[in-house]
Amino acid sequence: xxxxxxxxxxxxxxxxxxxxxxxxxxxxxxxxxxxxxxxxxxxxxxxxxxxxxxxxxxxxxxxxxxxxxxxxxxxxxxxxxxxxxxxxxxxxxxxxxxxxxxxxxxxxxxxxxxxxxxxxxxxxxxxxxxxxxxxxxxxxxxxxxxxxxxxxxxxxxxxxxxxxxxxxxxxxxxxxxxxxxxxxxxxxxxxxxxxxxxxxxxxxxxxxxxxxxxxxxxxxxxxxxxxxxxxxxxxxxxxxxxxxxxxxxxxxxxxxxxxxxxxxxxxxxxxxxxxxxxxxxxxxxxxxxxxxxxxxxxxxxxxxxxxxxxxxxxxxxxxxxxxxxxxxxxxxxxxxxxxxxxxxxxxxxxxxxxxxxxxxxxxxxxxxxxxxxxxxxxxxxxxxxxxxxxxxxxxxxxxxxxxxxxxxxxxxxxxxxxxxxxxxxxxxxxxxxxxxxxxxxxxxxxxxxxxxxxxxxxxxxxxxxxxxxxxxxxxxxxxxxxxxxxxxxxxxxxxxxxxxxxxxxxxxx
Amino acid sequence: xxxxxxxxxxxxxxxxxxxxxxxxxxxxxxxxxxxxxxxxxxxxxxxxxxxxxxxxxxxxxxxxxxxxxxxxxxxxxxxxxxxxxxxxxxxxxxxxxxxxxxxxxxxxxxxxxxxxxxxxxxxxxxxxxxxxxxxxxxxxxxxxxxxxxxxxxxxxxxxxxxxxxxxxxxxxxxxxxxxxxxxxxxxxxxxxxxxxxxxxxxxxxxxxxxxxxxxxxxxxxxxxxxxxxxxxxxxxxxxxxxxxxxxxxxxxxxxxxxxxxxxxxxxxxxxxxxxxxxxxxxxxxxxxxxxxxxxxxxxxxxxxxx
Numbered sequence: 142x143x144x145x146x147x148x149x150x151x152x153x154x155x156x157x158x159x160x161x162x163x164x165x166x167x168x169x170x171x172x173x174x175x176x177x178x179x180x181x182x183x184x185x186x187x188x189x190x191x192x193x194x195x196x197x198x199x200x201x202x203x204x205x206x207x208x209x210x211x212x213x214x215x216x217x218x219x220x221x222x223x224x225x226x227x228x229x230x231x232x233x234x235x236x237x238x239x240x241x242x243x244x245x246x247x248x249x250x251x252x253x254x255x256x257x258x259x260x261x262x263x264x265x266x267x268x269x270x271x272x273x274x275x276x277x278x279x280x281x282x283x284x285x286x287x288x289x290x291x292x293x294x295x296x297x298x299x300x301x302x303x304x305x306x307x308x309x310x311x312x313x314x315x316x317x318x319x320x321x322x323x324x325x326x327x328x329x330x331x332x333x334x335x336x337x338x339x340x341x342x343x344x345x346x347x348x349x350x351x352x353x354x355x356x357x358x359x360x361x362x363x364x365x366x367x368x369x370x371x372x373x374x375x376x377x378x379x380x381x382x383x384x385x386x387x388x389x390x391x392x393x394x395x396x397x398x399x400x401x402x403x404x405x406x407x408x409x410x411x412x413x414x415x416x417x418x419x420x421x422x423x424x425x426x427x428x429x430x431x432x433x434x435x436x437x438x439x440x441x442x443x444x445x446x447x448x449x450x451x452x453x454x455x456x457x458x459x460x461x462x463x464x465x466x467x468x469x470x471x472x473x474x475x476x477x478x479x480x481x482x483x484x485x486x487x488x489x490x491x492x493x494x495x496x497x498x499x500x501x502x503x504x505x506x507x508x509x510x511x512x513x514x515x516x517x518x519x520x521x522x523x524x525x526x527x528x529x530x531x532x533x534x535x536x537x538x539x540x541x542x543x544x545x546x547x548x549x550x551x552x553x554x555x556x557x558x559x560x561x562x563x564x565x566x567x568x569x570x571x572x573x574x575x576x577x578x579x580x581x582x583x584x585x586x587x588x589x590x591x592x593x594x595x596x597x598x599x600x601x602x603x604x605x606x607x608x609x610x611x612x613x614x615x616x617x618x619x620x621x622x623x624x625x626x627x628x629x630x631x632x633x634x635x636x637x638x639x640x641x642x643x644x645x646x647x648x649x650x
Numbered sequence: 651x652x653x654x655x656x657x658x659x660x661x662x663x664x665x666x667x668x669x670x671x672x673x674x675x676x677x678x679x680x681x682x683x684x685x686x687x688x689x690x691x692x693x694x695x696x697x698x699x700x701x702x703x704x705x706x707x708x709x710x711x712x713x714x715x716x717x718x719x720x721x722x723x724x725x726x727x728x729x730x731x732x733x734x735x736x737x738x739x740x741x742x743x744x745x746x747x748x749x750x751x752x753x754x755x756x757x758x759x760x761x762x763x764x765x766x767x768x769x770x771x772x773x774x775x776x777x778x779x780x781x782x783x784x785x786x787x788x789x790x791x792x793x794x795x796x797x798x799x800x801x802x803x804x805x806x807x808x809x810x811x812x813x814x815x816x817x818x819x820x821x822x823x824x825x826x827x828x829x830x831x832x833x834x835x836x837x838x839x840x841x842x843x844x845x846x847x848x849x850x851x852x853x854x855x856x857x858x859x860x861x862x863x864x865x866x867x868x869x870x871x872x873x874x875x876x877x878x879x880x881x882x883x884x885x886x887x888x889x890x891x892x893x894x895x896x897x898x899x900x901x902x903x904x905x906x907x908x909x910x911x912x913x914x915x916x917x918x919x920x921x922x923x924x925x926x927x928x929x930x931x932x933x934x935x936x937x938x939x940x941x942x943x944x945x946x947x948x949x950x951x952x953x954x955x956x
Binding site for chain 1 (some may be wrong): 691694696732813814
């Protein structure tokens with residue numbers, strides 16, 4: 142072959158190879174739009190998913206939950222419970238530094254966890270965790286008063302994030318952390334309250350470094366405006382697309398809709414201590430009376446999964462039950478048996494604008510109940526007032542039913558069941574606002590907490606769920622499915638059931 | 651004039667005190683409290699009680715009010731219950747964008763509103779008059795939320811002339827200020843037209859015309875000057891409304907203004923921020939009214955304030 146011909150072939154080969162070798166592009170600023178400004182970026186004060194989403198890019202947890210729902214190492218490489226289940230030893234990753242250069246070690250963990258005693262979500266660890274021991278530079282031991290099997294899952298919760306002990310030490314009394322210094326793949330850059338939070342790539346990250354240079358989380362309260370920003374290309378990804386807009390967005394070239402189940406279950410609870418809700422037939426009847434499939438299909442546009450358990454399928458300990466089919470005749474029969482006359486009046490409280498289509502769902506439920514002769518009066522109120530209303534003790538609770546959601550963010554059944562169904566968690570102390578009380582369930586949930594073997598735990602929760610299901614502890618509705626949308630130019634974004642969009646491995650084309 | 655100003659400023663003090671008392675009481679009468687609102691649905695009662703103590707919410711009402719007033723005298727509006735930041739700082743950082751938006755809307759209101767009104771009044775019942783009055787009726791009737799989204803769809807999505815949302819340079823200001831100004835422009839246009847029409851019917855105008863005065867001078871110097879008093883009143887009132895009522899525009903355009911701050915604070919029951927923000931807005935309103943009253947004296951020398 143002539144010389145020039147050879148060079149030509151080589152040249153073409155190189156070009157072809159480089160095109161094939163085209164992988165994730167490094168660089169660029171990724172913009173994600175969501176609806177509410179984080180209330181805080183301090184692990185002690187964080188309460189919402191949007192805030193957790195931002196924090197988790199900056200400050201990491203000791204353990205993480207994989208997409209297969211297994212607890213995996215993060216800042217802790219391995220862990221083990223003691224024989225008696227009364228202490229958990231964590232072996233930490235070495236060579237990790239916080240963004241300010243402070244080394245990450247057992248002492249840092251201790252400082253963080255001691256501080257976490259005052260956190261809003263302290264109940265994740267305390268009072269079960271009694272003391273935190275620094276065994277050696279990279280080993281930490283948590284000592285418990287009673288065995289607590291969910292502890293490991295709780296340590297994957299994004300709020301239990303590690304920040305620099307230097308930052309903690311230098312924090313003035315009574316102030317909170319505004320610019321968290323963590324160990325994460327991104328560093329905090331800027332937070333203009335009400336507008337955006339900006340984070341930049343951490344080039345000294347101990348793990349795989351992000352591709353994008355920076356991520357901006359933009360605060361855009363109006364759903365419609367977020368959509369417009371995505372369509373004009375001003376943002377790359379958005380959260381909470383209204384269900385009726387999803388088909389249109391999916392059909393738009395250059396955009397794609399991402400549907401991911403959320404850990405949040407939406408339910409209607411009965412006032413378990415008030416007649417006639419004390420009668421299991423009445424509770425079951427209402428479960429037969431409401432067509433949950435229709436609600437998910439028509440009102441949510443398919444963005445939901447009909448509940449077949451009080452927790453959703455991705456939660457450890459989930460055990461599917463036979464759903465209550467839509468059967469108004471059976472419902473009416475049960476109500477007759479229980480002596481509930483036609484036209485029976487009751488109240489159904491619900492929030493508005495808090496959960497997807499909450500008011501519309503309440504209206505639908507009202508219509509279904511009317512079909513079987515129950516007249517439910519719908520009462521709504523603003524969210525803070527609603528929470529206050531539901532915090533009354535049983536003697537003052539006047540409601541018949543209320544709608545609420547519960548996000549089982551630890552992805553472990555204990556958190557999805559114990560606070561809501563155990564007798565010791567009755568409001569106002571805890572979150573059992575329906576005053577549910579069942580000694581069988583109580584015993585099972587307590588057992589689930591102290592049993593170390595995962596398979597044994599699963600069996601316990603399966604039984605607890607079975608009992609709750611047959612007892613019709615709630616008017617079971619559905620779990621939410623998040624509808625997010627993104628530009629096709631963005632790759633590698635992770636849409637997580639905890640209602641986060643994670644940019645750790647994302648890139649822009 | 652000066653003594654009038656001083657008197658008005660002194661009277662403003664009890665007015666503003668009254669505002670603080672009303673806001674203070676109303677937010678505390680609302681069901682739900684800051685500790686519960688901040689802690690969220692998952693928190694335990696124990697934690698909520700702890701927060702209540704920390705924030706001093708368990709103190710009796712009059713003690714809380716006294717503390718608030720005491721702070722006010724020192725120029726301290728307290729700290730946000732949510733963020734711990736000084737309220738003054740929180741309100742100020744959000745106030746500047748609101749002022750931007752309000753100033754731009756006010757500018758449009760004055761220029762467009764008065765111009766359209768004058769043109770309508772000088773050519774009453776003409777095609778132009780009917781058209782502009784119809785458009786102003788439309789501007790008054792269109793819901794702000796809807797108008798904002800429509801403008802966004804047309805000028806941002808379709809034409810790509812302006813950014814859809816957010817605060818930035820001048821281009822970011824156009825759509826939100828047009829949205830916010832729409833009803834004010836309409837109101838001022840209609841008001842200018844009707845006031846000017848009335849004034850143009852007055853005898854001194856007929857005299858001026860009979861004297862051979864140029865029509866434009868008759869309108870702008872003689873008529874407008876007399877019509878200005880009611881127009882300035884309305885514009886002053888609109889300024890106050892623009893300042894405090896921009897929350898819908900701020901929501902649609904993700905504009906970080908004080909309106910949204912107040913709404914978010916009410917949802918979170920962040921008492922100090924609600925009190926601080928409302929006080930600042932009320933103070934602005936009071937000062938605008940004083941300025942408008944002083945302006946009367948400038949426009950019409952016969953009005954004296956001694």
